[in-house]
Each structure stands twice: as structure tokens, then as C-alpha cells.
């Protein structure tokens with residue numbers, strides 16, 4: 001049911017350089033994004049996976065390897081122009097160092113402190129999903145993720161509006177077996193004009209199936 005479509009998926013956590021060897025990172029492994037990519041190929045889509053992860057590339061997927069939020073945004077903006085579906089499963093860093101040193105910052109031999117790292121000046125990264133939501137081509141389905149620890153549905157609903165997405169996949173990352181690095185996930189699918197749908201704890205491929213079922217339902221509601 002995705003035959004003939006181009007599906008663009010992001011996965012993994014971005015890494016924002018502090019110096020030549022150090023980065024600001026997060027705990028995302030990319031497993032959920034890779035499961036969505038595998039499921040989308042199985043359902044007939046042409047899939048572009050824009051990833052920071054070193055998981056094995058799923059069969060039939062066109063992989064674009066990136067590291068930073070900026071690189072991810074450049075790749076997504078290029079690919080999204082021809083995409084029928086964009087799934088922003090990546091955990092994009094919210095902030096990045098304003099200046100990344102080209103060399104390795106040195107430790108003070110007396111205190112052991114990395115002297116140049118006494119404070120790191122940070123700036124916000126661009127919000128890739130919100131940018132896509134602002135110039136979404138007609139017919140494209142835009143999917144965002146929301147990792148929450150409270151008020152799951154209300155936060156997802158406001159994210160849906162704020163970012164111009166069509167579907168938000170919300171997960172309560174305070175629950176056991178949910179979200180980052182786990183083989184399983186449990187999500188609530190929040191879309192416009194329909195009741196939120198709870199998807200119980202399951203392996204990430206099953207969750208991917210439910211997410212793409214919701215995408216297909218949005219696409220067919222538009223054409224009917």
C-alpha cells in the first residue's frame with residue numbers, strides 16, 4: 001500500500017561537535033527509524049533513510065549518513081521536495097556549541113579540568129520538522145515524534161499544530177521498555193480530526209506497522 005511512493009525517514013541522535021574529539025550527543029540508537037524504513041520497503045515504497053546511526057542498512061534502503069542537525073536538515077530539505085511521506089524519527093539535538101574547536105581542547109595538567117571547557121556557549125539548532133511543516137508540498141504526509149514524560153496527548157496535540165505535522169507519534173519515555181535504545185516501544189498516534197490511538201507495548205517493527213497504517217489512512221482520507 002506504499003507502492004510508488006517516496007518515503008523519507010530520519011533516524012538516530014544527532015552529534016554536535018564541541019572540539020575535534022568531543023560531541024554533545026543523546027541516547028537515541030535509531031532502532032525505531034530503521035524499523036519504519038524496513039517496513040516501508042516491505043510495503044513497496046522507495047525509501048531514503050537519513051541517519052546518524054551505525055546500524056546495518058536495511059535491504060533496499062537508500063542511506064544518507066549524517067552527523068549534525070545541520071547536515072540532517074540539509075539532507076532532509078533536499079529529499080523532502082520529492083517525498084510523499086516524511087517521518088522525523090531522529091532525536092535532533094536541541095542545542096549545539098556556537099564554536100566547535102578544530103583541535104582537541106587540552107586539560108589543565110594541575111586541576112585535570114579541560115580549561116577551555118569551563119563553559120560552552122550554546123545556540124538552538126534549527127527545528128527541521130517545523131521548517132518542513134511551513135513549506136509542505138500538497139499531499140505530503142509529515143510525521144513527527146514526541147518523547148514525553150507527562151501530559152502525553154496534550155503535548156503531542158500542541159506539537160502537531162506548532163510544527164505543522166499531520167501525525168505525531170508520542171511515547172511516554174518514563175515507562176519501562178519504551179523509547180530510546182529499547183527493542184520495544186509503546187506509542188500514542190495523534191492526528192488531526194481523529195481520536196488518539198494507543199498502540200500497546202510491542203517490538204519496534206510492529207510499532208512501525210501501526211505508524212505506517214496511520215500514514216496510509218491519512219493518505220486515503222485525502223483522496224476519498
Ligand code: C5P
Pocket residue numbers: 069088089090091092093094125126127128129130143144145146147
Ligand atoms: O520539539 P521536540 O524536540 O520534542 O520535537 C520532536 C520532533 O521534532 C521529532 O520528530 C524530531 O525529529 C523533530 N525535531 C526537529 N528538529 C529539531 C528538534 C526536533 O526536526 N531541532
